[in-house]
Structure formats: structure tokens, C-alpha cells
Amino acid sequence: EVQLVESGGGLVKPGGSLRLSCATSGFIFSDYTMNWVRQAPGRGLEWVASISGRSSYIYYADSVKGRFTISRDNAKDSLFLQMNSLRAEDTAVYFCVREEFSDYFDFWGQGTLVTVSS
Amino acid sequence: DIQMTQSPSSLSASLGDRVTITCRASQGISNFLAWFQQKPGRAPKSLMYAASTLASGVPSRFSGSGSETDFTLTISSLQPEDFATYYCQQYNNYPYTFGQGTKLESK
Numbered sequence: 258e259v260q261l262v263e264s265g266g267g268l269v270k271p272g273g274s275l276r277l278s279c280a281t282s283g284f285i286f287s288d289y290t291m292n293w294v295r296q297a298p299g300r301g302l303e304w305v306a307s308i309s310g311r312s313s314y315i316y317y318a319d320s321v322k323g324r325f326t327i328s329r330d331n332a333k334d335s336l337f338l339q340m341n342s343l344r345a346e347d348t349a350v351y352f353c354v355r356e357e358f359s360d361y362f363d364f365w366g367q368g369t370l371v372t373v374s375s
Numbered sequence: 376d377i378q379m380t381q382s383p384s385s386l387s388a389s390l391g392d393r394v395t396i397t398c399r400a401s402q403g404i405s406n407f408l409a410w411f412q413q414k415p416g417r418a419p420k421s422l423m424y425a426a427s428t429l430a431s432g433v434p435s436r437f438s439g440s441g442s443e444t445d446f447t448l449t450i451s452s453l454q455p456e457d458f459a460t461y462y463c464q465q466y467n468n469y470p471y472t473f474g475q476g477t478k479l480e481s482k
Binding site: 292301303307316319352360361362365366367 | 409420474
């Protein structure tokens with residue numbers, strides 16, 4: 258059974274940093290592109306970043322480029338999102354999402370809440 | 376960036392109704408279109424990919440159609456568990472983009 262479990266969310270002040278983790282199981286992690294998608298309270302879904310299986314290809318949304326860094330540890334079946342220079346508008350639930358071989362998002366984690374507030 | 380526009384933004388319907396949600400892309404995306412269902416406080420769930428292919432375990436009352444810029448999601452006979460918010464998403468180009476969502480409520 259595919260499982261994606263996010264952790265690392267919490268309350269942080271504007272300008273602060275946070276590192277999210279996504280522990281995975283039930284599939285060959287290194288074979289899959291992984292993504293972070295976020296959802297601000299009461300709002301829609303926003304794709305944040307994507308990383309290919311061997312970390313060869315990495316893409317970011319313009320809204321986080323230069324501040325967030327996506328990475329992965331295939332030996333530990335884990336995905337990460339390092340978030341620096343956080344802003345109030347980064348407040349959201351962050352979902353870890355697996356991208357199937359046809360490029361669509363087939364499995365989502367339950368999400369972790371990040372709140373940026375003074 | 377490719378803009379995805381869903382209509383309507385909200386919809387009231389009754390059990391057994393046939394419901395259609397539309398998604399329009401600002402430029403052609405072939406069939407690289409997915410649909411997701413989200414219930415309050417829950418993660419989105421994959422419904423459909425490649426515009427018309429049902430994800431694993433999704434009931435056959437859900438169907439999808441369209442290509443390039445115009446797509447639809449249809450629920451043939453609404454069931455109680457279908458009341459939720461639905462999102463379309465294009466994965467033809469980065470940045471991947473979502474529609475704003477359609478909230479399906481009970482009439």
C-alpha cells in the first residue's frame with residue numbers, strides 16, 4: 258500500500274525557515290517524480306515544486322523560486338522541502354504528492370500545516 | 376503559465392442528478408488533464424487522468440471528456456459521497472496549474 262506521511266509543519270515567524278519531510282512506503286521511491294502542492298486556508302490548490310526520481314530535473318513555482326528547495330533521499334525513501342524567507346502568504350497545508358509514470362498525480366499525503374505569523 | 380478556468384464555481388444538485396463540470400485551458404494541453412475530488416479536511420483524491428481515464432477504484436458513474444482547451448467531468452447519477460469540491464489540473468507544462476475548484480453541494 259502506497260503511503261505518504263508529511264511532517265515538519267508548524268508556526269514560524271515571517272522571515273523564518275522550516276523544513277518539511279515526507280516519509281514514503283509501499284513503492285520504489287527512486288522510480289517516481291515527487292511533488293509538493295499547497296493549499297492556503299479556504300483556497301484552491303497550488304503546485305509548488307517537483308523533483309525527478311534521480312533529482313536530475315527540479316522545477317519550482319515562481320512564487321517560491323529562490324526561497325524553497327526541494328530535495329530527496331532515495332536511500333531513506335524521503336522527500337523534503339526546505340522553506341526559507343517565509344511570508345504570510347506561504348501559510349498553507351503542504352501536500353506531498355507522487356507523480357505516476359504518465360505524469361499525473363496519483364497519490365497524496367494527508368498534508369502538514371505551515372502557519373507564518375508574528 | 377497556462378490558466379485553468381472551471382465553471383461553475385459552485386453547484387447545487389440532488390441525489391440521482393446528472394452533473395457536469397467544465398474546465399477550460401488558456402492554451403492547448405492535448406489530453407494532459409486530471410480531475411481531483413476533495414472533501415473538507417481531507418487530501419485531494421485522484422479521479423481521472425489523461426482527460427478521460429478513470430483512476431483506480433473510481434466508480435464508473437464518473438466520466439471525463441475533452442482535448443486541447445475544453446474538458447468536462449460528468450457524474451451520471453449523484454451519490455451522497457459525491458458532494459465535495461472538484462479541481463481540474465493541467466500537467467502538459469510546468470508550472471502545473473489547477474482550476475479554482477467547483478463546490479458541489481446538496482440542494
